[in-house]
Structures are given as structure tokens and as C-alpha cells.
Amino acid sequence: MEWRLYYFDLLLVPSSLLISIAYHIWLWRKVQSEPDRTIIGLNSTISRRWVITMMKDNDKKNVLAVQTIRNFIMAVTLMATTTMLLCCGLAAVISSTYSIKKPLSNAIYGADGEFMLGVKYVILLLIFLFAFLCYSLSVRFINQANFLVNVPLGQSAGNASSPVTPEYVWQLLGKGFLLNVAGNRLFYTALPLLLWIFGPMLAFLCSATMIPVLYNYDFIAHEDEKVDRGLKV
Secondary structure, three states: OOHHHHHHHHHHHHHHHHHHHHHHHHHHHHHHHOHHHEHHHHHHHHHHHHHHHHHHOHHHHHHHHHHHHHHHHHHHHHHHHHHHHHHHHHHHHHHOOOOOOOOOOOOOOOOOOHHHHHHHHHHHHHHHHHHHHHHHHHHHHHHHHHHHOOOOOOOEOOEOOOOOOHHHHHHHHHHHHHHHHHHHHHHHHHHHHHHHOOOHHHHHHHHHHHHHHHHHHHEOOOHHHHHHHHHHO
């Protein structure tokens, strides 16, 4: 095996993955330390208040609670279906006897052997399978919260004291939201790896470009930051 043919793949692809991993570690620390500045932390706070409001005024807002959670389940189901379709397509390519490296050999600037292409497809398949697992678990927790959100406070199967509290329902929703975020981030991570089929340079450029896009999506600019940006302009 001539390792010089794999030089760009061994250098650029791990670098692109390390960039994504470092960003998400930093994002998780920000969620823990400054939750109000991140979309994930803000959604967690809002969802807790939403659950308390829905369960306290259950007689008037039970339909609204079910419809809201149902819309979220539909969005997660769509992503899970898309992920599984991609898994089926990758599995069909891996099991196919057709040589796929010939039409791509002129577009690849890294290793273009059958072994390397097989590694690329297997890694993509594993990432999409893990994303599908996260989406499936997310639907499971959200469905459970969908049943419990309409349980009247202090009543459960005729008992005076109920273990179903707004805090418990919020924890179920929080697990579902976090698993959905994990599935989305795995899905986003697979996008640069899809471009890896055409070369490691495209994978690295795509991963580096996604970081500022995700930053603008994950963080909320406060009013003072908006004023500073306006003054700079």
C-alpha cells in the first residue's frame, strides 16, 4: 500500500472532523455556562415553562399541547425517514458489484482506490445509522411526553399523589430534544463526508464553511452586540 496516495485523506479528513468536534465541545460548554446565549439552552428554558403552563391549565390547552408535540414528532420522523433512505442507498452501493471508482477517478484529488471508497461508504453508513438511532429514541421520549402532558396534576389512576409532575414531563421532552439535536449534528457531519467521495479537499472546505453557519444558528446575539455591529458598519 502506497501511503503517499493517502496523504491528503489522512491529513484533511481527520482535520475536518476535529474542527467539528472542537466546535461542539465548545458549544456544549457554552450551553452549560451561558444557556441564554445559545438556542439549545434557551429552548430548554422555554420548554420547561411551556410544560408547566400546559399542565396547570390543562383543560383549556390540552389540544394545543398535543398539536405542538405532534408537529415536532412529524419533523423528527421526516429526518429519520430521510436518514434511513440514505442508509438504504449506501447499503445498496456497498453491496453492488458495479465498480464505482471509474466514473469518479477524474474528480478525486486523494486516494481513489476501491478500498478507500469502501471505507468512505462504510463510515457514512455508520454515521447515518447512529443518526437514525438518535431520531428513533427522540420520537420514543417525545411520544411518552405527549401522553403525560395531559395528565391532570395530582391525579394518576385514582391516586391522590401522582409521580407525573411538570418536571418529569420536561425531562422527557429535554431528552427528546437533545437526541434530536444529536441526530441533526450527525446528519450535518455526514455532509462533508459525502463530499469526501470527490476528494478530501472538498470535505475539509465544507467542514470549515459549516462552522460559521452553525455558529449563527446556535448563538443568539444580545442587544449590546447588535448595537456594536451597527456602529462598526
